[in-house]
Amino acid sequence: MKPNAKQRIWMYEAMYRSRRLDDAVLIAYSEGKTPVFNMGKGPLPGEMHQSFGQEPCAVGVCAHLGADDAVGAGHRPHHVAVARGVNLNRMAAELFGKVTGLSGGRGGHMHLYDKDVNFFCSGIIAEGMGPGAGMALARKMTGKPGIAVAFVGDGAANQGAFHEVLNMVGLWKLPFICVIEDNKYGVSVSKKDSTAVARNSDRASAYALAGEYVAGNDPDLIFEAAGRAVERARHGEGGTILELETERLHGHFIGDSGAYRPEEERKAMIDPIPMYRARLLAAGVLSAGEMTALEAKVQHEVDEAMAFGRSSAYPQPTEALEKLFA
Amino acid sequence: MAHDHGNDTGRTFTMARAGREAVISEMRKHPNMFLIGEDIAKLGGVFGTAIGMAAEFGTARVIDTPISETGFIGIATGAAMAGMRPVIEIAFVDFIGVCFNAIFNFAAKTHYMSGGQFKTPMTFMIGYGGGYCDAAQHSQTLFATLGHVPGIKIVTPADAYDAKGLMHSCLQDDNVTIWMVHKRLWGLGWLGFPLPAALSEVPEHDYTIPFGQSRIWREGKDVTIVGLGLTVHNALTAADQLAAEGISAEVLDLRSVVPMDRDGVFRSVAKTGRLVVADEDYMSFGVTAEVLAVVAERDPSVLKAPAVRVAYPDVPVPFSRPMEEFCLPNVERILTAVRATMQGFKR
Amino acid sequence: MSIDVVAPQDVWGDSLEGVVLTWIYKNGAHVTAGQVIAEMMVEKAQIEVLAPASGRLTILAQPETVIDRSYVLARIEPA
Numbered sequence: 001m002k003p004n005a006k007q008r009i010w011m012y013e014a015m016y017r018s019r020r021l022d023d024a025v026l027i028a029y030s031e032g033k034t035p036v037f038n039m040g041k042g043p044l045p046g047e048m049h050q051s052f053g054q055e056p057c058a059v060g061v062c063a064h065l066g067a068d069d070a071v072g073a074g075h076r077p078h079h080v081a082v083a084r085g086v087n088l089n090r091m092a093a094e095l096f097g098k099v100t101g102l103s104g105g106r107g108g109h110m111h112l113y114d115k116d117v118n119f120f121c122s123g124i125i126a127e128g129m130g131p132g133a134g135m136a137l138a139r140k141m142t143g144k145p146g147i148a149v150a151f152v153g154d155g156a157a158n159q160g161a162f163h164e165v166l167n168m169v170g171l172w173k174l175p176f177i178c179v180i181e182d183n184k185y186g187v188s189v190s191k192k193d194s195t196a197v198a199r200n201s202d203r204a205s206a207y208a209l210a211g212e213y214v215a216g217n218d219p220d221l222i223f224e225a226a227g228r229a230v231e232r233a234r235h236g237e238g239g240t241i242l243e244l245e246t247e248r249l250h251g252h253f254i255g256d257s258g259a260y261r262p263e264e265e266r267k268a269m270i271d272p273i274p275m276y277r278a279r280l281l282a283a284g285v286l287s288a289g290e291m292t293a294l295e296a297k298v299q300h301e302v303d304e305a306m307a308f309g310r311s312s313a314y315p316q317p318t319e320a321l322e323k324l325f326a
Numbered sequence: 327m328a329h330d331h332g333n334d335t336g337r338t339f340t341m342a343r344a345g346r347e348a349v350i351s352e353m354r355k356h357p358n359m360f361l362i363g364e365d366i367a368k369l370g371g372v373f374g375t376a377i378g379m380a381a382e383f384g385t386a387r388v389i390d391t392p393i394s395e396t397g398f399i400g401i402a403t404g405a406a407m408a409g410m411r412p413v414i415e416i417a418f419v420d421f422i423g424v425c426f427n428a429i430f431n432f433a434a435k436t437h438y439m440s441g442g443q444f445k446t447p448m449t450f451m452i453g454y455g456g457g458y459c460d461a462a463q464h465s466q467t468l469f470a471t472l473g474h475v476p477g478i479k480i481v482t483p484a485d486a487y488d489a490k491g492l493m494h495s496c497l498q499d500d501n502v503t504i505w506m507v508h509k510r511l512w513g514l515g516w517l518g519f520p521l522p523a524a525l526s527e528v529p530e531h532d533y534t535i536p537f538g539q540s541r542i543w544r545e546g547k548d549v550t551i552v553g554l555g556l557t558v559h560n561a562l563t564a565a566d567q568l569a570a571e572g573i574s575a576e577v578l579d580l581r582s583v584v585p586m587d588r589d590g591v592f593r594s595v596a597k598t599g600r601l602v603v604a605d606e607d608y609m610s611f612g613v614t615a616e617v618l619a620v621v622a623e624r625d626p627s628v629l630k631a632p633a634v635r636v637a638y639p640d641v642p643v644p645f646s647r648p649m650e651e652f653c654l655p656n657v658e659r660i661l662t663a664v665r666a667t668m669q670g671f672k673r
Numbered sequence: 674m675s676i677d678v679v680a681p682q683d684v685w686g687d688s689l690e691g692v693v694l695t696w697i698y699k700n701g702a703h704v705t706a707g708q709v710i711a712e713m714m715v716e717k718a719q720i721e722v723l724a725p726a727s728g729r730l731t732i733l734a735q736p737e738t739v740i741d742r743s744y745v746l747a748r749i750e751p752a
Contacts, residue, residue, distance in 0.1 A: 130400015164397025
């Protein structure tokens with residue numbers, strides 16, 4: 001089923017929000033890290049894996065999800081968190097390591113959790129799949145509604161947890177979707193140099209799952225395919241490997257020049273957000289004025305979130321010892 | 327020989343049966359509790375941890391898994407985050423190698439990394455220990471490996487009464503808890519006849535034993551022997567022999583690896599002035615060093631002699647019986663260690 | 674009229690020998706029909722022995738006793 005106008009606007013808005021946040025984070029990240037790039041310095045320290053170019057994957061899937069569902073993301077989580085509706089202020093504060101952050105500063109960029117929207121991350125590749133499937137299992141065992149979705153990258157498809165979990169998803173017919181964001185790279189190693197098969201969605205039959213591949217990094221096409229996967233899960237028809245072609249427009253993390261990628265390849269990448277913007281305007285889904293207003297509103301939210309993150313206090317150092325056990 | 331805690335029905339249980347009684351009671355009380363692991367539904371667990379449970383609770387709540395530890399422990403963690411209470415069978419502690427990330431990087435850290443948003447109430451049932459020629463990959467103890475990572479509570483009962491109480495404590499706790507039993511203490515016939523001292527009278531009602539509380543099995547005044555699991559029983563046997571030699575040994579069962587009863591350890595050593603620690607885990611970087619650190623940090627002047635560690639040497643578990651027996655923290659090695667402490671300091 | 678307690682008859686397969694492991698109730702204790710009162714082994718299998726009747730238990734086969742399928746492990750005096 002194609003997305004209607006409201007859904008398309010929702011998708012654009014979520015992509016734009018994610019992108020503006022990532023833009024602001026990119027600028028803030030470089031503070032304190034010049035002239036020598038020292039990852040540990042500045043207001044936004046640590047590794048930073050941004051989502052430039054992968055936003056369609058998050059919005060095309062999350063457009064179908066509601067309060068009963070659960071979503072797990074990996075080490076590149078910002079677009080998924082935003083699409084899922086994670087509290088933006090507390091997310092920004094968590095990136096800054098502030099006491100007002102989602103985890104009070106204990107998690108950081110790769111470990112974003114928001115219980116209000118059943119969202120979690122795994123900093124270890126593929127290891128969020130088990131917990132995601134476990135949330136699906138909990139819903140099936142208790143007869144409660146809802147499905148679970150785990151977002152992973154193409155590199156995760158070669159990790160042991162991927163195979164173990166998907167076998168159990170197939171065996172127990174869990175209401176679970178594995179979304180593979182195929183940006184064709186695991187840091188510096190391309191998919192064709194690491195993966196024995198051309199399509200990870202083809203691996204689905206090894207686990208008695210449905211498998212679908214969507215080319216084009218197109219929110220509308222992703223929306224349609226995700227809709228099929230979600231319906232399958234909701235109707236007890238089992239799980240899906242949903243493989244989405246996408247583009248990692250920047251390096252693996254900030255500081256990675258991506259020089260290992262051929263120049264022509266990098267130049268050929270298309271940014272999906274201006275593409276979708278133009279499509280919505282051309283189709284009359286939004287007028288130019290409405291678009292500008294929407295973007296201004298989102299920009300304001302992002303500015304507020306970044307300001308909230310910057311201005312919030314750091315936790316007391318001794319708070320490091322708290323919250324180990326419930 | 328069996329420690330009498332006084333109970334209401336005169337039932338003497340093996341540790342396996344005592345642990346099961348606790349699990350069954352909590353499973354009856356909590357519909358959101360379930361078992362997951364290999365060989366538990368049809369077989370009842372390799373070490374009998376789940377006998378009778380599939381029959382009572384059904385295979386929807388006693389789930390046999392494929393051989394996929396990383397997968398099903400990740401799944402159990404997610405279920406716990408979503409409000410369930412999984413009880414996870416690992417059988418041999420050696421198998422944590424194939425799922426260690428799921429335990430130490432995810433389960434143990436979720437509550438902390440989420441700032442307390444997500445709890446992970448999960449209990450692992452794990453068997454450990456050797457002495458029956460099961461060789462390097464099926465005989466380890468690994469308290470130190472598991473205990474070293476913050477976010478996990480670990481207990482190891484040495485008799486049936488403690489087995490049931492500590493299992494209730496684990497199942498009622500909202501964190502990652504590990505209930506570990508030495509394979510030769512379960513009471514399984516195929517691992518040797520049940521050790522009489524590990525059998526105990528077990529009350530029918532539910533009861534808990536606090537984490538971080540050690541237990542003095544035998545009071546003494548000349549030396550403190552700290553043990554856990556099977557080494558407690560080796561220490562008791564040694565204590566009987568020492569008494570005949572005129573040496574009064576106090577046997578302290580740590581019971582809880584994490585949290586460790588550091589106060590209890592120090593109190594005992596301050597009283598006796600001599601310390602022997604017996605642990606079947608590899609010697610270096612482990613429980614024995616942690617116990618010595620308690621005394622060294624608080625007041626080493628309480629010692630009348632150097633402390634002695636009786637632990638597994640830093641080698642993999644050998645298969646051949648004479649070699650394996652040489653490595654175990656057995657009664658002879660404990661006797662030798664105690665006699666050494668009675669010599670005082672060589673200065 | 675006391676009732677003999679023997680091992681379950683359907684667990685022996687081709688084996689001729691088993692062994693008594695532990696008694697859950699003491700000599701002289703009152704047991705209830707259907708309760709697990711002892712554990713024994715045949716080959717590698719651990720077997721539960723159930724009380725065939727309620728009453729006072731008299732143990733005949735101590736732990737470690739080697740038994741066969743007809744060995745009278747205990748007697749129960751109905752009460």
